[in-house]
Amino acid sequence: GENVEQHPSTLSVQEGDSAVIKCTYSDSASNYxxxxxxxxGKGPQLIIDIRSNVGEKKDQRIAVTLNKTAKHFSLHITETxxxxxxxxxxxxxxxxxxxxxxxxxxxxxx
Amino acid sequence: GAxxxxxxxxxxxxxxxxxxxxxxxxxxxxxLYWYRQSLGQGLEFLIYFQGNSAPDKxxxxxxxxxxERTGGSVSTLTIQRTxxxxxxxxxxxxxxVPTGSYxxxxxxxxxxxxxxx
Numbered sequence: 001g002e003n004v005e006q007h008p009s010t011l012s013v014q015e016g017d018s019a020v021i022k023c024t025y026s027d028s029a030s031n032y033x034x035x036x037x038x039x040x041g042k043g044p045q046l047i048i049d050i051r052s053n054v055g056e057k058k059d060q061r062i063a064v065t066l067n068k069t070a071k072h073f074s075l076h077i078t079e080t081x082x083x084x085x086x087x088x089x090x091x092x093x094x095x096x097x098x099x100x101x102x103x104x105x106x107x108x109x110x
Numbered sequence: 111g112a113x114x115x116x117x118x119x120x121x122x123x124x125x126x127x128x129x130x131x132x133x134x135x136x137x138x139x140x141x142l143y144w145y146r147q148s149l150g151q152g153l154e155f156l157i158y159f160q161g162n163s164a165p166d167k168x169x170x171x172x173x174x175x176x177x178e179r180t181g182g183s184v185s186t187l188t189i190q191r192t193x194x195x196x197x198x199x200x201x202x203x204x205x206x207v208p209t210g211s212y213x214x215x216x217x218x219x220x221x222x223x224x225x226x227x
Contacts, residue, residue, distance in 0.1 A: 032212045043203075043218030051212050093213040094213065098155075103151075
């Protein structure tokens with residue numbers, strides 16, 4: 001089955017700096033890669049996603065890149081703000097199951 | 111519009127009791143997933159329903175866990191004879207049918223925090 005690894009597990013950045021979270025996957029059949037943000041006491045919320053036919057996608061301060069050959073994808077957050085502090089999960093999916101990374105706890109220091 | 115609704119938001123029960131957790135998915139979403147999240151941990155897959163197909167129960171940790179989805183909408187996760195290790199947040203998510211060969215994003219509820227004393 002699919003195996004998704006996520007690094008780092010914790011990340012602290014100064015407000016205004018960039019943050020990068022990386023994930024690798026094992027199953028070449030996975031073709032859809034969403035990223036979720038989870039705030040304390042809430043369920044994960046989709047922040048951006050990418051399909052395998054695209055190499056990069058951007059939405060304001062958030063971008064995701066995908067390297068199918070190397071089987072890795074990354075989340076980039078620019079100009080970080082304190083409200084970006086949360087746990088971020090990557091996931092890989094075929095047409096049914098979703099396989100999640102173990103999460104990255106991001107702290108943005110004001 | 112309305113998101114995924116889970117109830118109760120919190121549940122405290124005594125060891126050995128049965129509990130039922132409810133999930134109301136987004137209207138029109140045919141896929142429904144249950145996940146378990148222990149404190150500070152990732153998402154553990156439990157069960158997946160897609161339309162009228164047989165559910166994928168491969169993630170259920172023991173036969174004390176079961177789930178059903180009535181009328182293709184509301185789902186109930188039942189845990190019988192609860193144990194302390196069952197304490198966790200139980201998350202439900204729903205999604206639309208896959209678009210072509212690509213899956214559709216999951217929309218999560220805020221979960222039910224289960225505490226077994």
